Amino acid sequence: MKTKVFYCCLVLFFLGFQGYVDARLLVESKPDRDDTAAYARWLVSQNSWGILTTLSIELEGSPFGNVVSFSDGVPGKGTGVPYFYLTTLDPTARNALKDHRSSLAISEYPLGTCSNADPESPVCAKITLTGRLVLLEANSKEAEFARTALFTKHPEMKGWPKGHDFQVFKLEIEDIFMINWFGGPKPLTVDQYLKYKM
Amino acid sequence: MKTKVFYCCLVLFFLGFQGYVDARLLVESKPDRDDTAAYARWLVSQNSWGILTTLSIELEGSPFGNVVSFSDGVPGKGTGVPYFYLTTLDPTARNALKDHRSSLAISEYPLGTCSNADPESPVCAKITLTGRLVLLEANSKEAEFARTALFTKHPEMKGWPKGHDFQVFKLEIEDIFMINWFGGPKPLTVDQYLKYKM
Numbered sequence A, B: 001m002k003t004k005v006f007y008c009c010l011v012l013f014f015l016g017f018q019g020y021v022d023a024r025l026l027v028e029s030k031p032d033r034d035d036t037a038a039y040a041r042w043l044v045s046q047n048s049w050g051i052l053t054t055l056s057i058e059l060e061g062s063p064f065g066n067v068v069s070f071s072d073g074v075p076g077k078g079t080g081v082p083y084f085y086l087t088t089l090d091p092t093a094r095n096a097l098k099d100h101r102s103s104l105a106i107s108e109y110p111l112g113t114c115s116n117a118d119p120e121s122p123v124c125a126k127i128t129l130t131g132r133l134v135l136l137e138a139n140s141k142e143a144e145f146a147r148t149a150l151f152t153k154h155p156e157m158k159g160w161p162k163g164h165d166f167q168v169f170k171l172e173i174e175d176i177f178m179i180n181w182f183g184g185p186k187p188l189t190v191d192q193y194l195k196y197k198m
Helices: A002-028 A036-046 A091-098 A141-153 A155-159 A190-195 B002-028 B036-046 B091-098 B141-153 B155-159 B190-195
Strands: A049-055 A063-069 A083-086 A101-107 A126-135 A167-179 B049-055 B063-069 B083-086 B101-107 B126-135 B167-179
Touching: A036 A126, A036 A167, A036 A190, A049 A091, A049 B049, A049 B063, A049 B101, A063 A083, A063 A091, A063 B049, A063 B063, A063 B126, A083 A091, A083 A141, A091 A126, A091 A167, A101 B049, A126 B063, A141 A155, A141 A167, A167 A190, B036 B126, B036 B167, B036 B190, B049 B091, B063 B083, B063 B091, B083 B091, B083 B141, B091 B126, B091 B167, B141 B155, B141 B167, B167 B190
Parallel strands: A063 B101, A101 B063
Antiparallel strands: A049 A063, A049 A101, A083 A167, A101 A126, A126 A167, B049 B063, B049 B101, B083 B167, B101 B126, B126 B167
């Protein structure tokens, strides 16, 4: 009995240790905070969900945030451009088709790499990409690329009901707001962000 | 040596087990999905951060989402009203003082109670509270209540720099959008939400 418990504990210990190692790898792959473009691209490619905001048709132009999944490429090959799989059954897609103005906000907090910092602390990074949320032509090469990017990070999407008519959208980034340390938002142009090689 | 490893593993096992129990308690305390008011209030009181969106002054009225911490009361005594601790050094507070229209979006995903569901799946709940983001009078009873609510959930806030002039804001809720299962957003009035007794 004692031996069984011992081996059971040993297995649990190694499972825990593996989780610890995984988290450490993520922390270690975190770019230097002064390498602004690298940090922004890391934050976007590591995260799989965020809040996509549009101007509400139903609520008289109020800003309407909505939880969405996204992908900027297959794992390890992020492009920095977030793609989404949305249906007009949901207000976000309807709003975007009327007024393209939109933003995507992402937090480092759920990645588990903020140590003990509060989610609002500047030490726990956050990024807001603001721009135009546009529908991609379903048969275009970019839509095909986006579907692969989305379905590899979100396998469940492939099975979402055909009748809901999910379509691929992308955020054409026009402005980047990122805080990843004390001292306010880091200067970063869209060009610097997009041209950074991972 | 073997005995030492055994006891070390035993401690790790119990620590892991405790974490498992904590997660189970959270799952078990999750209200029935058809009890809409209870679910919405649970989602807001269990979460400590979300994306607060305002209309950007700098980006020509674009919706601007920002990662923030919030609290709707001390743990176990949520009121449903989200309070924030913001500084006008950050665009969100500046935007809100010019145009109060705002929304707070929260996901169930970071709570770890969505099993294997994708963050965008309707099975993983999400809520968007839309309304007016207003500054509270610093010496008011409500601001005092809000500071206690915020500082108990976010102890780090107490030590944030005085010079940054953090102030208490609240979201006066006017509309609730919540999805916590298949079939689209659940009907829920602000009155039903606020009057629900936890």
